[in-house]
Every structure is written in structure tokens, then in C-alpha cells.
Amino acid sequence: MKRGRKRQHNPNIPGHIDQTALPRDVYFDHRGSGCWYILYFNEAGRRQRANLCAANVTLSELHRLIEDRKGIDRDSLQYLCAEFHKSLQFTSLGQKTQDDYCYSRDVLLDYPTKLGKPLGELAVKKFTPALIQRIIDKIAQQGTPSKAAHALRYLRRTMQWGRNRGFVTDNPAKGIEAPKERKQRRLPDSAVMTNLIRFAHQQGQLKRGQPGACSPYLWYVMEIGYLCRLRGIETITLTDENELPEGVLTNRRKGSRDNIVRWTPRLRAAWDAAKTVRNEIWQRRKKPVPFRPEQRFLIVSASGGQLSKSGLDSAFQRLIIQAIDKKVLTEEQRFGMHDFKRKGITDTVGNRSDKQEASGHKDESMMDVYDLSLPIVNPSAE
Incomplete structure (x- = not known):
């Protein structure tokens, strides 16, 4: 239903009432001692009046009366x-x-x-x-x-x-024992991960609208996330400012320490592929190139704008469904975008301290979550 015209100021309404906050279809009759009333249409479609209350009520009481008429329980x-x-x-x-x-x-x-x-x-x-x-x-x-x-x-x-804010006097949900959630710490198999990245690269080369085509950025988002041990949101917010001569300057969240991931041929190839696709989209869309490097995002959407986390998640899930359908991986081998970070930390060469430094985690206990490798140790005696 369309709203009626804007209320005009009524000088007869009591001064303690904010006229801009009055409920809809509530009016004031100043005759006599004054009263509040509503207008409504009856079953025959004729407009009728019904008195609500006296003139000395507060605005909050007016709202409560209207809510009671509409069946709204303010205590629920x-x-x-x-x-x-x-x-x-x-x-x-x-x-x-x-x-x-x-x-x-x-x-x-x-x-x-x-x-x-x-x-x-x-x-x-x-x-x-x-x-x-x-x-x-x-x-x-x-x-x-x-x-x-x-x-x-x-x-x-x-x-x-x-x-x-006064709706309740206490918070009875405080101190309630939370159930123990099942921990979902998936570690994709190396061959499965490699096959999925190859599949994304292959499908990403198809033209948009072709059967089986996927977003062209998926394969290098997965590559960079794995090689740099980044979350999905950290990968898609990389900019040209993060490209240093020594390597990729990370932009970690949740209090983790940043570091520089040295260039390797594999990382360089993924990074350059991302820049190539981005520049092609900008040129095709005639998008202005930002002057400042921190404004030039490495990963862009099909429209040339910054890729959102929800857009990445949706594209990745579509890829996974297609990969399962085409037997690239099984339902049991399914994993998420965040698991590339876990796989990258687990595959990092070195001891636990080396992996913690590479991941940027300040708390050593986080290695129990992200490092799922089994250490190889010597026996207790020869």
C-alpha cells in the first residue's frame, strides 16, 4: 500500500507529541477535551472512524495501542x-x-x-x-x-x-552452556587440489555463457591463497601495493602478522595471470585505471570492480558442484576455499616454528588447527 501524503503540522496536537513519529492513520480531534482516533475501511469498503484514547496519552502509548490492534505483542x-x-x-x-x-x-x-x-x-x-x-x-x-x-x-x-535498551530487565541467555560443535578441519589431498585448480583454469578459459564456463579468476585465487597461506578475503583484497620486488606482502586479518612471501615461478605466474585478466577487463569495459597502487585490486569481477567475498564464495561453490558432476573430485573429497590456507600451512617445509612464522599466527596453539602434518621423528634408541 502506498503511503499517503506527508503530514502537515497540526497546532492543535498536544506539545508533548512528536508529530513526525505518529503512527500511520492516527489523527487528533481537538474538539471538546480532545481525543485520538483512527480511520479505516470496513468490509463494505467505506471509511469509518474509531476513537482510540484521550488526548493526554504519550506517543509510546499510541504506538502500543496501534500494535495491539494489529495483533503485535511487544513482550514477545x-x-x-x-x-x-x-x-x-x-x-x-x-x-x-x-x-x-x-x-x-x-x-x-x-x-x-x-x-x-x-x-x-x-x-x-x-x-x-x-x-x-x-x-x-x-x-x-x-x-x-x-x-x-x-x-x-x-x-x-x-x-x-x-x-x-529497556526491552528486558535481564539477559537469561548469558552463562548458558554452548554445545560442542563438530570441528570441520578438512585437508584436501594434493592431487585433488591440483586437479581442481587445473579444472578451474580450463573452465575459466571458456567464454562467459558457454556451458561449463566458470569465473576466470578462480584458479589463480586458489593458487595465490595456497602459496601465500591466505584466507579468501585476504586474497581478493590484494592490490598492486602488495607486489614488492622481494615477493608478495600479505594483508592478514584477525591479528596475524604480515610477512613477505618470496617469488617463485608458480606464484609469479598466478600473479601475472591475475593482472593480465584484470587489465583485459578494464580495457574492454573502458574502466579508468586508479592512479594509486593501493586502489588497483588484483582480483576483479566480470564488471571490472572489486570482487566481493560473497561473489567469490558463490563462484567457488558452483565450481565445486560442476567438478563433482564431472568426476574431478568426489563428494567426500569436497573442501572449502579456506582449506587452501590450511593446506598451504601444512605443506610448508620446516618445523612447527617455521610454519607458524610463515602463516603469521601469533598464537602457537593455532598450529593445532592449521598444521595437520605428521612430524617424522627418530626412534628413542638405535
Whole structure:
């Protein structure tokens, strides 16, 4: 439904009311002692008036009356989640985090309860730690501990936001025991990884729109990510500024230390291929070349702009599905973009200290996550 024309200032409305924030279709009748009323269309399509309340109510009470008429329960979990998702604290999050929060919200709101209502319709002020723990435990016992852990993190974040803004008086999700998530530390086989990169190189040379064609950047994104031990987001944010005479200057996230990865023929070939494809796209699209090297991204999309992380993930998943369909790898051998970093760290020559220095991790315990190699040691005695 289209919005009506913008409200004009009404001097008869009480001064404590912000007229710009009035609910839609709510009006003030100044005659007599004054009252608030709404206009609506009845079943016959005729406009009717219904009085709401006296003139001395607050703006928040007006909104509550309208919400009650529309069946909106301000005490419910569903209402709290809706308000959180409209807040700056939610909209300023990254797209992947927003998607994860939306998924977790749907899991919680649709969760069935013994009252015959979904969890989203229950009053959030009556939630207790014991209730939340039972729900999280049941979701985990259904064979989905990761879903339960994500739902708990979302609920804890949402209720803390609500507590800080007066929606609830406490955060009962705080201190709840999180389920142990299954660790997914995949290490692709060297032959499988090489075959996938070759397959991506081959399919990337097909013209866009041809059957089986994939994004031309996939093969060298995988190569650079593996050789430099980079995350996907770190690879696609490399620029000409990261190209040094000695090698590639990394741009690691999450507090890891940067280093310079020395040039090898293999790394040089992947880097130069990325620049060639980028320059061809810019020339074909007549894109202006940025003057500053830190603005010239190495990996670009088909339009010539900076490639997004979601775009990379989508293209990689399409490649994996096609590779499985064409028997390049099996479903059991499937792995993700982040596993190129794990494979690169595992394949780094040297001891654990050498691998930690090459990966940039400050904490030695991260080698338990990324170094899946088996050390070769001497026996205890000759």
C-alpha cells in the first residue's frame, strides 16, 4: 500500500507529541477535551472512524495501542528480534553475519513449545536460563550442535541488546552452556587440489555463457591463497601495493602478522595471470585505471570492480558442484576455499616454528588447527 501524503503540522496536537513519529492513520480531534482516533475501511469498503484514547496519552502509548490492534505483542521474542534487526547494531554488521543471524532467528522463532505456540510468540521477560538451556540442548541433541551454538550466540546477542535498551530487565541467555560443535578441519589431498585448480583454469578459459564456463579468476585465487597461506578475503583484497620486488606482502586479518612471501615461478605466474585478466577487463569495459597502487585490486569481477567475498564464495561453490558432476573430485573429497590456507600451512617445509612464522599466527596453539602434518621423528634408541 502506498503511503499517503506527508503530514502537515497540526497546532492543535498536544506539545508533548512528536508529530513526525505518529503512527500511520492516527489523527487528533481537538474538539471538546480532545481525543485520538483512527480511520479505516470496513468490509463494505467505506471509511469509518474509531476513537482510540484521550488526548493526554504519550506517543509510546499510541504506538502500543496501534500494535495491539494489529495483533503485535511487544513482550514477545518475535518483537524483540524485529526491533534488533532494525537497529544500527544489526545493519552495520557484515552481510554474512546478518545472514547467519537471520537463520538463527528463524530457528528460534519457529521452535515449538509445550504451550502449543512457537517460541517467538512467548513473552521474552519470562525466559529463564533453565528454559534456554533446555531449548539449546534439544536442538543440539537433534544432531545439529552447530545450529544450536549459532542460535545461542544470536539469542545472547539479541537479549543483551534488548537489556541495554529497556526491552528486558535481564539477559537469561548469558552463562548458558554452548554445545560442542563438530570441528570441520578438512585437508584436501594434493592431487585433488591440483586437479581442481587445473579444472578451474580450463573452465575459466571458456567464454562467459558457454556451458561449463566458470569465473576466470578462480584458479589463480586458489593458487595465490595456497602459496601465500591466505584466507579468501585476504586474497581478493590484494592490490598492486602488495607486489614488492622481494615477493608478495600479505594483508592478514584477525591479528596475524604480515610477512613477505618470496617469488617463485608458480606464484609469479598466478600473479601475472591475475593482472593480465584484470587489465583485459578494464580495457574492454573502458574502466579508468586508479592512479594509486593501493586502489588497483588484483582480483576483479566480470564488471571490472572489486570482487566481493560473497561473489567469490558463490563462484567457488558452483565450481565445486560442476567438478563433482564431472568426476574431478568426489563428494567426500569436497573442501572449502579456506582449506587452501590450511593446506598451504601444512605443506610448508620446516618445523612447527617455521610454519607458524610463515602463516603469521601469533598464537602457537593455532598450529593445532592449521598444521595437520605428521612430524617424522627418530626412534628413542638405535
